[in-house]
Amino acid sequence: MDETTPTERLNPLQRFGRDVKQVRLARGMTQKGLGRAAGYSEAYVSRVEAGLLRRPSEKFAKGCDFAFGTGELFTDMLRRIDEGDHPSWFVPYLELERKASRILDYSSDLVSGMLQTADYARTVFRLSNPHATAEAIDGKVASRLRRREVFEREDPPHLWVILHEACLHTVVGGAQVMSAQLAYLLTTAQSPYITLQVMPFSAGAPAAHMKPYILLHFTGEPSVLYTETRAGGSMHDSARTVEAAAHDYDLLRATALSPEQSLTLIRGLLKEHGV
Structure with missing residues (x-):
């Protein structure tokens, strides 16, 4: 400089x-x-x-x-x-995510942000920010990857992610990017702090049409529900709303494939990509 x-x-x-x-x-x-x-x-x-x-x-x-x-x-x-490097409406969520003891994530169309590879995230950001400079996109990618730093803490949170099978079939960035993304999911699922399940197409319409959301649990503090649309994100701390979301998540976990079955499905998709 x-x-x-x-x-x-x-x-x-x-x-x-x-x-x-x-x-x-x-x-x-x-x-x-x-x-x-x-x-x-x-x-x-x-x-x-x-x-x-x-x-x-x-x-x-x-x-x-x-x-x-x-x-x-x-x-x-x-x-x-x-x-x-984040939209202003996402910053309050990030502050809470860093403090959470448990993170429960349901993703219906794209792989959960905390589990995205750099190339997958870069493709997503390029599509959603078509006029942004390459430097701006790189900054957003780097910031997304830094969210994983919570797992380097002495007391990392437990991340539970349920991915609808559509996330795994939606080709983002081409076959090579998707292959690397699927392989990364298999790697991260080996962490004792990460549990990964896949919601199969066979689960039917209710799971397929449920909107993505995240539940944040804290030690000694009320839980928070985070939902997002293209217009922005919202956090909800109403006990009734959070309890309903937690009930839905329990149903999602019960309906989804087991963690081992989920990894078997992902391995099968990797073979389809020739890996």
């Missing part, structure tokens, strides 16, 4: 890096000193300041705040960068 580049021409990560460098120099710290304080190498700090990383870690941002004595300035700055 050229030091003479006007701020308005910098992307968000470059601005983050420039701000880190400016505060570091103002504090009289070297890159090595900042790296030591934040728990990272000098090379990592250099790459952050140059805006060369796809996204600095939250741990690094917290380390900067600790080293500089800036409260949560850089942590909040990084969070705003993340949120900038």
